[in-house]
Amino acid sequence: MNVDANSDSAWHGESADVCIIGAGPAGLVLASELAGHGLSVTVLESGGNLPERFYQQLNEGDGGDEYGDLESTRYRQIGGTANLWNTEVDGVSAAKFLPLDPVDFVPRRWRPDGWPFERDALEPYYLRAQAIADLGPFLYQGSDWPQPDRAPLAQESELLVSAVYQFGAAKPYTSVLARSLAAADHVRLVTHATVLELETDRAATRITAAKVGSASGGTVSVRARLFVLAAGAIESARLLLASPAPGGGGIGNASGWVGRGFMEHPRDHALTLTPRRSAIDELGFYDLHRGADGTWIMGRLALEAAALRDHDLPNASVSLLAAYQRGFATQWLERWRRLTGLPPAYPRGGTGWWNNPERPERFNVLVNLEQAPREANRVRLSSRRDAFGVPRVQLDWQWTRSEQRSLERLRGLVKEELERLGLGEVTVNERALPSPRAHHHAGTLRMHDDPRYGVVDANARVHDVENLYCAGAAVFPTAGFANPMLTVLALTIRLADHLTASRPRQCAEPTATRRPPEWAGTP
Numbered sequence: 001m002n003v004d005a006n007s008d009s010a011w012h013g014e015s016a017d018v019c020i021i022g023a024g025p026a027g028l029v030l031a032s033e034l035a036g037h038g039l040s041v042t043v044l045e046s047g048g049n050l051p052e053r054f055y056q057q058l059n060e061g062d063g064g065d066e067y068g069d070l071e072s073t074r075y076r077q078i079g080g081t082a083n084l085w086n087t088e089v090d091g092v093s094a095a096k097f098l099p100l101d102p103v104d105f106v107p108r109r110w111r112p113d114g115w116p117f118e119r120d121a122l123e124p125y126y127l128r129a130q131a132i133a134d135l136g137p138f139l140y141q142g143s144d145w146p147q148p149d150r151a152p153l154a155q156e157s158e159l160l161v162s163a164v165y166q167f168g169a170a171k172p173y174t175s176v177l178a179r180s181l182a183a184a185d186h187v188r189l190v191t192h193a194t195v196l197e198l199e200t201d202r203a204a205t206r207i208t209a210a211k212v213g214s215a216s217g218g219t220v221s222v223r224a225r226l227f228v229l230a231a232g233a234i235e236s237a238r239l240l241l242a243s244p245a246p247g248g249g250g251i252g253n254a255s256g257w258v259g260r261g262f263m264e265h266p267r268d269h270a271l272t273l274t275p276r277r278s279a280i281d282e283l284g285f286y287d288l289h290r291g292a293d294g295t296w297i298m299g300r301l302a303l304e305a306a307a308l309r310d311h312d313l314p315n316a317s318v319s320l321l322a323a324y325q326r327g328f329a330t331q332w333l334e335r336w337r338r339l340t341g342l343p344p345a346y347p348r349g350g351t352g353w354w355n356n357p358e359r360p361e362r363f364n365v366l367v368n369l370e371q372a373p374r375e376a377n378r379v380r381l382s383s384r385r386d387a388f389g390v391p392r393v394q395l396d397w398q399w400t401r402s403e404q405r406s407l408e409r410l411r412g413l414v415k416e417e418l419e420r421l422g423l424g425e426v427t428v429n430e431r432a433l434p435s436p437r438a439h440h441h442a443g444t445l446r447m448h449d450d451p452r453y454g455v456v457d458a459n460a461r462v463h464d465v466e467n468l469y470c471a472g473a474a475v476f477p478t479a480g481f482a483n484p485m486l487t488v489l490a491l492t493i494r495l496a497d498h499l500t501a502s503r504p505r506q507c508a509e510p511t512a513t514r515r516p517p518e519w520a521g522t523p
Contacts, residue, residue, distance in 0.1 A: 005193040005214045016042040019224035022231035024080020026471040028177040033496030037503040040186045046194040047076030061393035073439040079174030096165040097486045104480035111372040116458040129489035133168040136295025150284040160301040167296040197243040204245045233441035233474035237379045252462040261373035261443040263479045266434035271365035275424035286320045288351035314370035322353035322360035368481045442473035
């Protein structure tokens with residue numbers, strides 16, 4: 001059932017088996033999985049069903065000039081940041097999906113930590129996440145998706161190999177799951193319920209309640225047997241740091257790692273490919289298109305695992321985005337068509353160029369990068385406070401000289417390889433720095449078996465707090481280059497299985513069915 005903390009006077013924070021903080025994709029999928037096992041679940045969401053300025057302003061923080069503001073990178077509303085997905089596919093909002101690579105789970109020379117398990121341990125959960133996200137088959141190699149007119153590059157390369165992104169719609173998280181949970185009697189989806197802090201027993205070894213504030217000024221203590229933080233990497237760390245604990249420093253922070261190890265996926269735009277004319281028709285696989293089974297995919301160039309080791313490189317992925325040069329008259333005509341509501345006569349660039357008779361004059365070579373989990377990159381509390389009196393956040397993020405040197409080495413190798421493959425000439429803007437604004441927040445509650453080097457264990461339970469778990473990219477000990485959502489969903493399903501290990505499933509999953517008649521379902 002739905003509850004509004006601002007207007008439902010009958011709601012007094014009734015206890016539940018599990019209290020989930022955050023109704024983004026991780027929180028909603030976890031609630032769905034737990035509800036299927038008959039557990040009573042309370043989901044607390046700070047926002048509502050629609051955007052509301054008051055709640056968005058709670059996200060304000062200090063990120064510095066490099067990173068930018070923290071308000072627009074997070075979202076308080078049912079569906080969380082899925083409401084911000086801005087790739088339009090077949091008329092609906094969507095995002096890229098793909099799993100982490102096996103190399104992302106193992107230690108490397110320049111980042112000695114890996115995950116407490118290997119990629120194979122996540123494979124069954126990736127398969128289930130793939131279905132929940134309404135994606136195609138769990139196939140992400142370019143060789144899995146050939147079509148007569150859109151084939152991956154045939155030439156062999158020791159550095160680059162063809163792979164794909166799949167695209168999934170936002171609707172399962174912004175509407176479908178929420179409607180299904182609202183119909184479940186043993187699930188309370190509480191909106192306008194801003195968690196101010198977590199309350200503990202005297203020893204801070206057990207969470208007793210989540211203190212919830214509403215815009216009316218009142219507070220409610222929500223009690224549960226188990227608590228799960230699913231509020232995103234920044235907000236989840238903020239809640240632990242802002243919650244009182246013996247000795248100070250916040251809950252679960254004996255190691256000092258809460259908030260540390262923040263990772264982004266920097267995006268580099270320094271390379272430009274001017275293709276030879278005959279090569280353009282060989283690149284259709286790397287534009288956004290439907291696979292033979294109807295799955296929306298886009299080809300990309302991945303780094304071979306052996307090349308990563310041999311050249312000591314961070315993981316990365318290369319995308320080819322079409323670019324066009326326009327004269328003044330053409331630009332003016334296109335602007336007039338947009339103002340009058342007419343569709344563009346020419347592609348604007350990026351994706352969707354293959355079926356247009358005008359071929360791009362060049363390609364922007366977008367490189368998505370892995371970043372190491374450095375202690376200095378962190379979320380900490382600010383001296384400023386929000387409307388509820390909770391300290392705002394300060395994000396410390398830096399791109400180091402050693403990271404820039406690795407990127408420059410990667411640029412040189414990619415340039416050399418694209419030219420060796422005969423695709424054209426590649427130019428490099430050698431002074432360019434990557435943009436940190438992919439807004440894929442990860443790593444602030446990192447997973448590690450040893451409590452000295454992490455915040456949660458391999459089952460995502462906070463060390464030394466027996467009933468507090470975390471869901472989402474906050475627990476990533478490394479993040480690769482990949483969009484995190486598929487791994488977030490896989491870890492969430494794995495957590496649900498852990499929490500319900502002794503309980504049989506009692507009802508069907510309230511999720512969208514695989515590929516409804518119209519892609520992504522109805523509004």
